[in-house]
Amino acid sequence: xxxxxxxxRMIEEIAKVIAAILGLLKKGDIEQAQKLYTGALNRAFxxxxxxxxEMDVEQLRAIFENQFGESYEGLEIIAGLLVKGGDIHLExxxxxxxELCYMKALSLYNxxxxxxxxxxxNRQAEMKKVTQLIDALKNxx
Numbered sequence: 001x002x003x004x005x006x007x008x009r010m011i012e013e014i015a016k017v018i019a020a021i022l023g024l025l026k027k028g029d030i031e032q033a034q035k036l037y038t039g040a041l042n043r044a045f046x047x048x049x050x051x052x053x054e055m056d057v058e059q060l061r062a063i064f065e066n067q068f069g070e071s072y073e074g075l076e077i078i079a080g081l082l083v084k085g086g087d088i089h090l091e092x093x094x095x096x097x098x099e100l101c102y103m104k105a106l107s108l109y110n111x112x113x114x115x116x117x118x119x120x121x122n123r124q125a126e127m128k129k130v131t132q133l134i135d136a137l138k139n140x141x
Contacts, residue, residue, distance in 0.1 A: 010044055014077050021084045025091055033088050040081060045074075049085055052078065053100050057107045072116040076123065079108035083130055090133075099137045106130045 017040040024033035041047055045067075052060065057075075064074040086101030109127045 011073060011077060014040060014044060014081060018080060018084055021088065025087060028091075030088060030092050033084075034092070037081065037085050037088055041078075041085075044081075045078060049082075049101070052082070053104055057104075057111050060108065061111065072112045072118075075108050076112050079105040079112070080126070082108070083126065086130075086133065095137055095140065099134060102130050102134050102137070106134065 017036060021033045021036055024030075024036065038049060041049055041052065045052075045063075047063070055063075060078070061075060064078075067074070082101045082105035086098040086105065089095070089098035089101060106127060109123060109130070113123060113127070
């Protein structure tokens with residue numbers, strides 16, 4: 001039960017961070033959004049973005065299983081954060097890094113979708129959005 005409470009608190013905290021990042025991006029404060037994003041990754045997962053992007057989804061799953069037990073919520077949370085990281089990189093005109101974030105997020109969403117045994121309309125919508133962003137970045141001139 002303690003682990004479940006921790007995961008729920010983490011989900012709430014990350015949701016607040018994502019909302020704050022969205023607000024900062026709307027204001028055009030990319031630097032503050034980036035600081036908030038990297039701080040959230042370090043605080044919640046003790047990982048930085050580059051390390052997450054270097055790891056494959058199975059390595060990430062093993063880390064989260066060690067930290068939270070078998071929890072697809074943790075993988076879904078990090079996928080959501082990576083999407084926001086991609087948005088930040090896109091705003092900062094770093095399209096290559098944005099694409100890497102979106103690709104990793106989509107891989108994590110796909111893993112959760114295939115193995116969690118639960119269907120989520122929110123996850124489906126997020127996967128569709130991320131796929132469209134990836135396609136747009138791949139088709140850039």
